[in-house]
Amino acid sequence: MKAAVLEQEGRLRVREIETPNRADWALVAVRAAGVCGTELHFLDGMLAPPSYPFVLGHEAAGVVVDAPAGAALSEGDRVAIYNFVGCGNCLWCRTGREELCRSAEGQLGFSLDGGFAELVRAPVRNLIPLPDSVDFETAAILSCSGMSAVHAARLAGVELGKTALVNGVGGVGLMVVQVARAMGASVIAVADSDAKAALAREAGAVEVVVVDADDGYQQLPERVRQLTGAGADYYFELVGTTETMLPNRHLRCGGAPRPRGGAPTGRGGTAARRNRHPLSARGDTHGA
């Protein structure tokens, strides 16, 4: 089969490779695969795969072409692929916190060959059936930024009439804006350019604060208070610097932020991988 293979740091090449062979996992014909900031970090060396050559792609959707006997899915089913492969059996895997699994197999596109290929293998439990109304391109994106945004908003407990501050409006941030708005919050976005501010408004932000590199974050708490009176009810952090990870400065009195997850640790670091997902003020380290 053909795959886009990371042959070494900075070199991605489309070439023939062996079809993945693991009988207890389903085989999916990839119809769409998203490109995330993560892939760019694999190319620039901030992240590294466990070995080369490696197939990137952690957000993909396609059609099941083979499934183990007894599986709930069968050939022809349309699916999105959830990339985190926990053991499936431990307390954490069984209670929806598989990112804490101590026996995790890894992550497709991070430590296991991913979806930049004609075919990819994944456990059946990681395949999410798609309704006909959701196309493959949409499903692929939802399997990363979409699910992360929904999960973060649920963890934060976003409620009707409250105010959510969304810092960073790249792919995931724009999803958080839409989800928080759909859950009834009014959203203030923080962008680093006018172009991104326009996108944030289009996604549903009622206000956008544009910060520049020099003194933007120093002014941000005051600007948020000017817009809200008392501060925001929720803070979603998608930038990942020490300065931006001090959410209590933007929140109203009475909040009890419990941010979790360390600062990025650089090349290949677990924290760096996990911090590509948003942290809510209630704390989250992964989109799972």
Ligand SMILES: [Zn+2]
């Ligand atoms: Zn992604």
Ligand SMILES: [Zn+2]
């Ligand atoms: Zn587990």
